[in-house]
Amino acid sequence: MPEKKLMELIRRLPKVDLHVHLDGSVRPGTAIELAKQQRIELPEKEIDKLLPHMQIAGECNNLEEYLEKFQLIGPLLQTPESLELSAYETVKQAYDQNCLYMEVRFGPQLHRQLGLSLDQSINAAITGLKKGEAAFGVKANVIVCCLRHHSTSLNCEVVEAAASFLGKGLVGIDLAGDEAGYPAKLFEDVFALAASKRLPVTIHAGEAAGPVNIKDAIEKLGAVRIGHGVRLREDPDLLAAIAAEKIPLEMCPVSNIQTKAAASWEDYPLRDYFDRGLSVTVNTDNLTVSNTTITREYAILADRFGFSVEELVQLVRNGIEAAFLGEEDKQALKRKLETFVLPT
Numbered sequence: 001m002p003e004k005k006l007m008e009l010i011r012r013l014p015k016v017d018l019h020v021h022l023d024g025s026v027r028p029g030t031a032i033e034l035a036k037q038q039r040i041e042l043p044e045k046e047i048d049k050l051l052p053h054m055q056i057a058g059e060c061n062n063l064e065e066y067l068e069k070f071q072l073i074g075p076l077l078q079t080p081e082s083l084e085l086s087a088y089e090t091v092k093q094a095y096d097q098n099c100l101y102m103e104v105r106f107g108p109q110l111h112r113q114l115g116l117s118l119d120q121s122i123n124a125a126i127t128g129l130k131k132g133e134a135a136f137g138v139k140a141n142v143i144v145c146c147l148r149h150h151s152t153s154l155n156c157e158v159v160e161a162a163a164s165f166l167g168k169g170l171v172g173i174d175l176a177g178d179e180a181g182y183p184a185k186l187f188e189d190v191f192a193l194a195a196s197k198r199l200p201v202t203i204h205a206g207e208a209a210g211p212v213n214i215k216d217a218i219e220k221l222g223a224v225r226i227g228h229g230v231r232l233r234e235d236p237d238l239l240a241a242i243a244a245e246k247i248p249l250e251m252c253p254v255s256n257i258q259t260k261a262a263a264s265w266e267d268y269p270l271r272d273y274f275d276r277g278l279s280v281t282v283n284t285d286n287l288t289v290s291n292t293t294i295t296r297e298y299a300i301l302a303d304r305f306g307f308s309v310e311e312l313v314q315l316v317r318n319g320i321e322a323a324f325l326g327e328e329d330k331q332a333l334k335r336k337l338e339t340f341v342l343p344t
């Protein structure tokens with residue numbers, strides 16, 4: 001199929017995105033606008049020139065370098081208004097790609113430089129998502145991130161705050177940041193607290209470090225989904241266990257190549273994991289930093305790995321099944337997916 005036709009077909013395919021970071025998805029035009037409003041100096045004033053500061057374009061050797069692209073946006077997202085607007089626009093961007101449901105994550109402790117409380121920042125993100133939901137019909141919930149370089153006490157504050165929003169626009173908790181520098185087992189106390197609050201847990205693991213982090217995320221931190229999990233194949237026993245237990249992997253193809261979680265597309269294990277019956281889900285990670293859309297992610301799978309439209313639909317089904325939603329909401333999403341008519 002010609003590339004343009006394939007892209008349009010995949011854009012029309014109803015999709016979900018369970019792993020997308022708010023701060024990594026702010027449109028560059030919005031960043032410029034936010035900087036103007038808040039009188040914050042940016043290194044460039046035009047979108048084209050600003051983009052290289054916010055986006056992986058050329059060389060990126062690892063997750064650490066990838067995370068450097070978040071430095072510019074941080075100071076711009078310190079007010080309720082900027083968080084709310086960014087959340088709203090993330091929903092708009094998903095709507096443009098016919099995404100039916102999204103779970104948008106962010107680290108509330110990163111947005112307190114001007115004195116916001118955790119409750120204020122979480123509330124702002126939820127308000128933006130819910131306004132987006134009302135305007136565009138895309139269902140959207142928040143996941144909050146604990147950060148690997150933060151102390152136990154800062155992360156426990158996030159858990160406490162998250163618990164008060166559970167079921168009110170917040171559906172889960174995550175651990176993000178420099179995986180290589182801070183292994184999963186350092187966070188046992190934080191996630192014991194999360195378990196006591198019955199917060200659903202997903203953890204970035206097997207992206208910048210090996211499979212022991214995936215194992216620890218599940219066994220020591222209570223993760224019921226894994227962010228990325230690219231390096232799972234390095235432990236065949238663990239891979240078999242995760243397949244048997246149907247623990248979903250939130251894979252983010254474009255980002256996974258940029259961070260060198262896999263050395264190249266030829267070496268990327270998503271197809272292999274799918275064929276082995278793992279619950280593979282497809283996500284974007286960061287719309288701006290990775291220069292991607294959910295359509296692009298699926299198109300790459302069709303183009304590079306020969307995924308048929310039926311297989312792409314199965315990947316969306318996996319995403320719906322893995323969502324932090326109740327059965328009724330999942331059934332409603334599945335019904336919408338089934339209305340998608342395959343071209344003959």
Ligand SMILES: O=c1[nH]cnc2c1ncn2[C@H]1C[C@H](O)[C@@H](CO)O1
Nearest residue numbers: 021023070105106107145176177204
């Ligand atoms: O792919 C990622 N791996 C680990 N951490 C990440 C990734 N993408 C974004 N983050 C971090 C940087 C953000 O500031 C933070 C909260 O969204 O999460």
Ligand SMILES: [Zn+2]
Nearest residue numbers: 021204227285
């Ligand atoms: Zn991520």
